[in-house]
Amino acid sequence: MEQQRKQEPILSAKDVRIQFNLRGQILTAVRGASLDLYEGETLAIVGESGCGKSVFTKSFIGMLDKNGRVTGGSIHYRGEELTAYTTEQEWLKVRGKKIAMVFQDPMTSLNPVRTIGEQITEVITWHFGTEHEKAKQEAIEILKKVGISDAEVRYRQYPGEFSGGMRQRVVIATAIACRPEILICDEPTTALDVTVQAQILKLIKELQQEYHMTVVYITHDLGVVANVADRVSVMYAGQIVEHGLVREIFHEPAHPYTKALLQSLPQLGVKGHELYSIKGTPPNLFKEIRGDAFAPRNPRAMEIDFEEEPPMFQISETHWAKTWLLHPLAEGYRAKIEAEDAARKDKIVPDSPFDYSHAKKLLQVKDLSVNFKLGAKQFKAVDTVSFDIYKGETLSLVGESGSGKTTIGRAIMRIYGSNVEGSILYEGEEITGRLSREKAKDLHMEMQMIFQDPMASLNERAKVDYIISEGLYNYHLYEDEKDRERKVVAIMQEVGLSQDFITRFPHEFSGGQRQRIGIARSLVMGPDFIVADEPISALDVSIRAQVINLLNKMKKERNLTYLFIAHDLSVVRFISDRIAVIHKGRLVELAPCEELFAQPLHPYTKALLSAVPYPDPDVERNKILLTYDSRMHSYETDPPVWTEILPGHFILANRQEIAIYQKEIDDAAGRRAE
Amino acid sequence: MMQPDEELNRTKSRSRRLIYALSMRYLGIALVCCAAAGGAFRSRMYFVFSLCAAGGIFLAWGWFSYLAVTGLKVPGAGSLPKARPDVPYSLRQKKRRWQKPAFARTDADFEDDLTARTHVSEGEFDELQLRAVRIRARLLCSAALFALSLIIRY
Amino acid sequence: MDEKKKMPAALDPLKFRAAVYDQIAGEDVGFSNYSYWRSTLRTFFRSKAVVFLVTAVLAMIVMSIVYPIVSSVDPRAVVVDPRQWNLRPSMDHFFGTDSLGRDIWARAWYGARNSFLLGFAIACSDVGFGTLAGALWGYNKKLDPFFVELYNIITNIPSTVYLVLLAYIMNTSYLTLFFAMASRGWIVEARFFRNRILSIRDSEYNIASRCLGTPMHRIAFRNIVPHIISLIIMEAALCIPYSIGSEVFMGFVGVGLPVDAITLGNIVNQGRQSFTLHPYQMLLPTAILCLITVAFYVIGNKFADASDPRNHV
Structure with a gap:
């Protein structure tokens, strides 16, 4: 690290301002962000979505949307001033060849109607002018290098025939085909399973070593940051608010925003207590921002934060932060905050674990199988699964995508008709197969579901009023219009939504608020049992904490029972009493929460646990990644x-x-x- | 894992699909030219004649490309100069085009789970297979043109 | 370091104390009242070109309906007097007369009416069949192999092949023209709508409705139809210039509708023969034709953009 300081940066961005023209309004997405990149290092840029991370890095390769442009500052790359580039030809000297980018959605970089081999070959012939046949050989080599087996056959397949993780590998292959100096990875693993994520991160690390690349990660997952980064830059509202070595950021965060991000991680929460959460959303960048942009969301902001923009303060050789807290005049206040934090930490005692000795079985699943037909083939999404759920507990179902965990949840909700075999008993009564209308109504009022994607789980064309009252309409659970409205308002207040929102459309809300609307929609039926299908995996770290807190609060107040479906073991530990691990449609292990973490037995559980990113660089660097192969x-x-x-x-x-x-x-x- | 047999079958059925698609493309072009010729002379007879002529041209084209594969060099008929390679898709700035009307939409405009089943890209085949496919497509097109010239009365 | 310089000279020490935390400001949403259709229309009509084109198209549609009813000029009336032939545009004949002394202005509106009718018929059949087949296809994954094969067979044949072949084998009439054009479009529309309906069927809000026990008819009318209605409008708008254009193309390659049919294609074609002597006979109807085609194409595209919520601000 020390030598790096003396080196010249290979890329240096100074006070970059990026503005978008959105139908007459000016949106300043990046407001004077600066960044230095040194050869061979790994830099992570973290922040919530909407902080301008992607936009900032996209400006390095001239991939801003048409209505956006760099309006200030400079980006120097190896003596070239990139902000002076205007034509596509100029950018193509840098883009891909020197600086390559991997996006969250692999399909933004892959042409769906060309074979993946062609696309890599195309990059090679375009860059090096290699003969087609030779480029093809090289492409196959690269495919092998990024861990794609059967490369010759895979060469002739389309992106659509690949799984998400494999597609991301292909994108990485196209990115490294030109041997770029800098690789920018924009949330490369957010959409992937933890085990796949761990493999991809490892792959990028290996390639970085081999090609001596500088890698920039953009992510909101602090576990990933701890794993990969040498240095970290924290971005908020279009500015870098803190940057330093990875240990400095994780162990001695200085900016309130960095602290808040770290505190809201469920991994660091204590069971039975509220998680720290950041209220609200990043500011609307159409307006001029006065003072510290984070101040309105910071419960401990100082008065000066609302008035003056803080400068960058240097904390150590490598660590800088942009907050008034570091000003000499704020010393007294800082000491007070730190004392408060320490005092609070000491007080917290975890809740006692769930008592199973008197627990009643609420739901029994016996030998459940769900079959789907794919063309002529039968495909078993769920294969003879049995488990019980006790009244008042939270059972988590953990597995990779495609493991059948969502299918189990939906089978319990009776979404699949004849595909379901086996039996599901709710309070001792069979609920599979055809039911009378009365019975179905009772079940709809007893069991409800919460969904994953806050964007897709609400009907965009309906107002909040209709969305929440949908269940009430279906079974006419109200006396008159007034009564219905009263019920809707009551539930909205319960989940923490203002009643003014009732006439609005879902489009206007942030992810966390949308998720609360979804929760209100199911709670208005007054259920006892809730299937929560990955309710937090699509959310930002800060919003996750809000939703987890709400779910826990509802559980206590309404004495709910949860079946919590998730792919991330770290989150599950904080909220569940028991955990079931599922792999390829079969349950492989089910144990009380702490026991599963202390003593995992099944090799798949062990592999899953080893892949979970932990937000501490020291833990992350030393972990050993286990892999699981069902052929064992x-x-x-x-x-x-x-x-x-x-x-x-x-x-x-x-x-x-x-x-x-x-x-x-x-x-x-x-x-x-x- | 794909078995060699399975792979061979896949290549076969996909090359058949490509032959069909290519020959139809040729046929479309040929028919427009013929119809334009017929229209220019305001006579159905010219249309049928030009169908025959086009059939002959395609037959010859197929035949000569077959000869070229077997090693015959036609003097003065070198291969076309290679176009400069396009900017790779992943590096293109603008990927979305205007919304096309349904008639102009090809399966390349659909990004869905059916792409692999409706679309055959030439990149799936190696050079020799491609030449074979093209020859067959040209011959098929010429056969179709001859057949049409017999069907249509004038 | 230069940031230091920017720091205000004197800072009030009193400002370094806790501010009052405003719960509501922290939760600020930052959006105003929003409705999908209102925003779509606002975005759509924000562009001046769109306002102009929509007005022009509406005016032409109204004109082509009203003119044949109101006017007493017979577009087929041939004049024997050669002095009435090939007249230049004047107050009596806005677009002049053709080589048989027929009033081109009248013919243009009759032709526009017929072409519009043909266009709307094709649009209805393409989008109508397409939506129905797409709904069927989207809701039954089992139909995939069947529809995929059908799609492959039909769409690999260029549309010109259908047009030319049907015209030559069955002779051109409104009906063959309709069949030739309608035979290919529907399956493309079906795939388009299949994708939309599939994604709506599997999307979480639809599953949520089923978990809440929402009956099928309400799912159809609240969850599905509102999401595809804008697509239907867009697709239909894009269909119309195609069918009008195809009819002109047919005339151009010599297998157009019989000469006594008054369509824009025929008028343009007849004008083409006397183009060198009397260019206005072709240019004026062509202008109408171009305006219709371009207008519908641009309107369809702009509407597609406007109906995408990502483009709403």
Whole structure:
């Protein structure tokens, strides 16, 4: 690191301002952001969505949308002034060749109607002028390098035939085909599973070593940052508010925004207590911002924050922050805040775990299978799954995308008709198959679902009023119009929405608010049991905390039971009592929350746990990534059974494996006894 | 993992699809030219004659490209100069085009799960396969043109 | 460091104390009242060109309907007197007369009416069948193989092939023209709507409705139709210039509608023969034709942009 300081930066952006012209209004997306990039380093830019991270880096390669332009500052790259570029020809000397970019959605970089091989070959011939046949060989080599097996066959396939993780690998392949100096990765793994994410991050690291690239990550996931970054820049409202080495940012954050981001991580929460959450959303950049942009959302802002924009204060050789808290005059106030924080931390005691001795079974799932027809093929999305849910608990269902976890949730909600086999009992009564209208009505009032995507789960063409009252309309659960309105307003207040929102359309709300509308829609039916289908995975870190808090509050107040579906084990630990792990349609392990983390048995659970990013650079750097391959089991002769290996701890294993696991448990118990 | 057999079948059925698509494209162009010729002379007979002529041209084209594969060099008929390579898709600034009307929309304009089943890109094949496909498409087109000239009365 | 310089000279030490935290300001939404259709129309009509084109198209549609009813001029009336032939545009004949002394102004509006009728018929059939087939296809994944094959067979044939072949084999009439044009468009529309309906069917708000026990008719009218109605309008608008253009093309390659049919294609074609001597006979109807085609194309596209919520501000 120290030598890096002495080096000249290869790319240096100074006071960059980027403005967009949106139908007559000027939006200043980036308001004087500065950044230096040194050879071979990894820089992470973090911040909520809407902070201008992507826009800022897109300006390095001239990929701003048509109505946007750099209106101030300079971007120097190897002696070239990039802001002076005007034509596409000039940009193409840099874009792709020197600075390449990987986007969150791989399909923005892939042509859906050309084979992936062609697209890589195209890049090579375009850049190096290589003969077609030779370029093709090189493309296959690169495909192999990014970890695509069967490269010759895959060469001739279309992006649509690849899974999300594989597509991202292809995009990385097209990006590195030109041997760029700088690789900008814009949320490269946000849409991917944790295990795939870990592999992709590892791949980028290896390629970085091999090609001596400088890598810039843009992400809102602090776990990823801890894993990959040498330096971190925190961006808020179009400005870099803090930058420093990764350890400095994680261990000694100085800006209130950085602190808030770190505090709102569920990994750092204490069970049974509210998570710290940042209220509101990043500011509207159409307006002029006065003072510190974060002040309105900062409960501990100072008066000066609303009046003057703070300068960059230097904390150490490498660590800078843009906050008035570092001003000598603020010393007293800073000491007071730190004392308060320390005092609060000491007071918190985690809740006692859920008591199962008197718990009643609310929902029983027995040998549930869900089959889908794909063309002529039958496809088992869920394969003989059995579990119980007790009244008042939170059971989490964790697995990768495509593992069938959402299918289980929807099967319980009776979305699939004849595809479902096996039985589901709710309060002892069978709910699969055809039900009478009365019975169906009762179930709709008892069981409800909360959805993942705050954008897709609300009907864009309906007002909040209709969305929330949809269930009320269906079964006429109100006396008159007034009564219905009263119910809607009451539930809106309960989830923390102003009643003025009732006549608005979902389009106007932020992700967190939309999610609250979705929660209100299901709660207005007065259910006892809720299937929460990844309600937080599509949200920013800060908003996650809001929604988790709300779910916990509702659970306490209304005595709800949750089936919580998630792909991220770290979030699940904070809210669940028991965790079930699912892999390719089969449950592989089910155990009380802390037990699963302390003593995972199934190799898949272990792999999943090892892949979870943890927001601490020291932990992240030293972790060992385990991989799981289902071929390691020998299930042909000795098929696995769903066994209770310890009280309350279930596992899918055959006899031979049970013996191994048993030994593992005994060893661990022995170690503890010593 | 794809078995070699399966792969061969895939290549076969996909090359058949490409032959069909290509020959129809040729046919479309040929028919417009013929119809224009017929229109210019205001006579159905000229249309039918030009169909025959176009059939002959395509037959010859197919035949000569077959000969070219087998090694015949036609003097003065070198291959066309290679166009400069396009800017790769991933580096293009503007990817979305204007909304096309339905008649001009091809399957390249749909980005959905059916793309791989409705679209055949030439990049799926190597040079030799492509030449074979083109020859067949030209012959098929010429056959269609001859057949049409017999069907249409004048 | 230069930021230091920008710092105000004197800072009030009293300002470095806790400010009152405004709960409401922290939760600010930053959006005003919004409605999909209002915003769509506002975005649509914001461009002056669109306002002009929509007005022009509406005026022409009204004119082509009203003129044949009101006017007493017979567009087919041939004059024997050669002095009435090939007249230049004047107050009596706004567009002049053609080589048989027929009033081109009258013919243009009759032709516009017929061409519009043909265009609307094609648009209705393409988009109508397309939507229905698309809904069927989208709701039944089992139909995929069947529709994909059909799609491959139909769309790989260029539309000119249908037009020319049908015209030559069955002779041109309004009906063959209609069949030739309608035979290909519907399947493309079907795939377009299939994708939309599939994404609506699988989208979470629709699943949410089913979890709430919403009956099918309300799902159709609240969840599906409002989301595709703007697409239907857009697709229909884009269909019209195609059908009008195709009819002209047919005339151009010599297999147009019979000469006694009054359509824009025929008028332009007849004008083409005397183009060198009397260019206005072709130019004036062509102007109308171009205006219609371009207007519908631009309107369709602008509407597509405007109906996308991402373009609403």
